[in-house]
Amino acid sequence: MIKQVKIEEIPLCVDVIKRAFGTVALEFGFTAENAPRFTAFAISKDRLLWQFNNEDRVMWAYWDNDRMVGYYSVKFLGDGAAELNNLAVLPEYRHRGIGGKLLDHAFSVCRDRRVCLMKIGIVEENRVLRHWYESYGFEHTGVEKLDFFPFTCGYLEKKL
Numbered sequence: 001m002i003k004q005v006k007i008e009e010i011p012l013c014v015d016v017i018k019r020a021f022g023t024v025a026l027e028f029g030f031t032a033e034n035a036p037r038f039t040a041f042a043i044s045k046d047r048l049l050w051q052f053n054n055e056d057r058v059m060w061a062y063w064d065n066d067r068m069v070g071y072y073s074v075k076f077l078g079d080g081a082a083e084l085n086n087l088a089v090l091p092e093y094r095h096r097g098i099g100g101k102l103l104d105h106a107f108s109v110c111r112d113r114r115v116c117l118m119k120i121g122i123v124e125e126n127r128v129l130r131h132w133y134e135s136y137g138f139e140h141t142g143v144e145k146l147d148f149f150p151f152t153c154g155y156l157e158k159k160l
Contacts (some may be wrong), residue, residue, distance in 0.1 A: 002105050005059035005071075010048045012068040013061065017043045020071075028125060038062045039086060062089070062098050070094040070108060072102050074109060075104075080116040087120075103136055107160055116160050121141035124154030133158075 004015055021040035025031070032041040051057050055075055062070030072087040084106055085090050089098045110118055122129055134140070138156040145152050 002060055003043070003063060003064050004054070005061050007049070007052060008063065008122060009068065010052060013059065013071050014043055014045050014047055016061070016068055016090055017063065017086050017088045017091055018069045021086075023091050024126065026122065028123065028151065029151060035148075035149065037148050043086070047136055060105060062102055062111070064093065067112075069096045069103050072106055074106055074118075076113060076115065077119075082110050082113070082115040082118050084118055084120045099132075100136070103118065107158075111160055118158045118160055120156050124152035124153045132157070 004040040018040055019042070021038070025035070025038060030038050030040070031122040035040065048059075051073065052059060057073050057075045059071070059073040061068045070087075070093065071153050075083045075085060076084055079093045084103075087099065087102055087106070089102070107118070118138075120133065120138065122133070124130070130140065133156050136158065138158045141155045141157050143154050
């Protein structure tokens, strides 16, 4: 079941994000030393609380009974655009369609807010993830190499 995140659930969100993005860090060799700004290392309760309280953002979680097993947030950028952030599913719950359900839910949330363009940034070298997003209609729009990441940032967009 997908439910909107309550403020007291923020620590659970942090755990899901860290664990999910941690597998990406392990796969690609990212560490707190070589990629301190990578989501697995940079996310914190304070950061999510700030986003929850201060941004035009919604946060949603996927629950398996009483356990949070998935998460995403959408930041509304204005001018009919939004950015999908931190779509995450716990490793032991992957390959069950939860990520797709979360993504479809995000599309619905955005359409309800009259968003017509969803944007996302990913690790460009993660070809599996890029293909997954493309299978949902996202189009690759560019790359950027930032000095503080040991990887290339890839950008995708989907018209809703």
